[in-house]
Amino acid sequence: MDNFRYIKPSTVDEAISSKREYGKKANFLLGGTDLFIAMDKGVITPEVVIDLKGIKTLKYLEEKDGAIFIGAAVTWTELIESEIIKKMVPALWEAADLVASVGVRNTATLVGNLCNAVPSLESGAPLYVRDAVVFLEGKDGKREVSVKDFFTGVKRTVLKDDELMTGLKIPVVKEFGEVYIKMGRYEGEDLAQAGVSVFVDKNNNYKISLSAVAVTPVRATKAEDFLKGKKLTDELAAEAAELALEAIAPISDIRSSKEYRIHMCRIMVKRGLIASVSRMETGVPALSTRLI
Numbered sequence: 001m002d003n004f005r006y007i008k009p010s011t012v013d014e015a016i017s018s019k020r021e022y023g024k025k026a027n028f029l030l031g032g033t034d035l036f037i038a039m040d041k042g043v044i045t046p047e048v049v050i051d052l053k054g055i056k057t058l059k060y061l062e063e064k065d066g067a068i069f070i071g072a073a074v075t076w077t078e079l080i081e082s083e084i085i086k087k088m089v090p091a092l093w094e095a096a097d098l099v100a101s102v103g104v105r106n107t108a109t110l111v112g113n114l115c116n117a118v119p120s121l122e123s124g125a126p127l128y129v130r131d132a133v134v135f136l137e138g139k140d141g142k143r144e145v146s147v148k149d150f151f152t153g154v155k156r157t158v159l160k161d162d163e164l165m166t167g168l169k170i171p172v173v174k175e176f177g178e179v180y181i182k183m184g185r186y187e188g189e190d191l192a193q194a195g196v197s198v199f200v201d202k203n204n205n206y207k208i209s210l211s212a213v214a215v216t217p218v219r220a221t222k223a224e225d226f227l228k229g230k231k232l233t234d235e236l237a238a239e240a241a242e243l244a245l246e247a248i249a250p251i252s253d254i255r256s257s258k259e260y261r262i263h264m265c266r267i268m269v270k271r272g273l274i275a276s277v278s279r280m281e282t283g284v285p286a287l288s289t290r291l292i
């Protein structure tokens, strides 16, 4: 790894000033579980690393004003240990529980996951089905962006050169069921071959999102519209799963063939629909759901 200058600001303003000063030559740091690996491989070679972990105002996880607020410095482990997340955003809790391993989760963050913006990111699908909003801040001030508008491609986002993500909010919903299903090659540290999140509310509004099967996470809106207002049956779930495939554009890579991804997404969406309805009806808590 090349030498780099290390800066540890104690406020967001200081972090923005440093980023303004060094621009593309600087990278923000949270857990470092993506950043340092990319630096070690020489994929990126920042001259300056701006460590955000010294900024106390980025560490918060609370429910207020009809939403759940999560600060940038909150780790996956802290999400798993949160009763708010487990009860109110169970699909995100399940995704957190399936990220990497305990060691990685103790330092890695949800916000780092979003900002790294790889297609297989665990956080995408559960946040898409809850219409989460991310908070960005830079020299021109603060802005809120729907998570669905945040990604623009593989490792590309709407973040400007001097902007950082300070956190996000997830609207509180009552009487719903949701699930996150990850397909991986084995237990333990492996990125998703495909990820599916399904959400349903008591009025039979369905939301379906898939990750690792297109350049960014996607919402299967055609399938959602088809199911809207309908009480789910096995047949409807199968038809909706077929429609959901129209939203994806998977590739073949070292983790899976394109054909296997398509085949398994069909199964995962159907299972996700059935599981989310069942959870809404029975109040079953979040469970880790990994297909191998």
Ligand SMILES: Cc1cc2nc3c(=O)[nH]c(=O)nc-3n(C[C@H](O)[C@H](O)[C@H](O)COP(=O)(O)OP(=O)(O)OC[C@H]3O[C@@H](n4cnc5c(N)ncnc54)[C@H](O)[C@@H]3O)c2cc1C
Binding pocket: 027, 028, 029, 030, 031, 032, 033, 034, 035, 036, 037, 052, 072, 098, 099, 100, 101, 104, 107, 108, 109, 110, 111, 112, 113, 114, 115, 116, 120, 121, 122, 123, 159, 163, 164, 165, 166, 189, 190, 191, 192
């Ligand atoms: C062994 C291993 C297994 C893994 N398994 C999984 C897995 O199962 N699922 C999964 O989704 N991921 C996995 N990952 C990837 C990684 O752990 C996650 O993406 C993690 O959530 C990244 O968070 P971080 O805090 O470490 O980010 P960092 O590495 O600190 O940052 C990631 C990127 O975002 C930028 N950045 C950081 N903070 C901000 C900010 N506030 N504003 C703007 N830009 C910012 C950084 O400059 C960097 O480019 C794995 C990684 C390893 C090493």
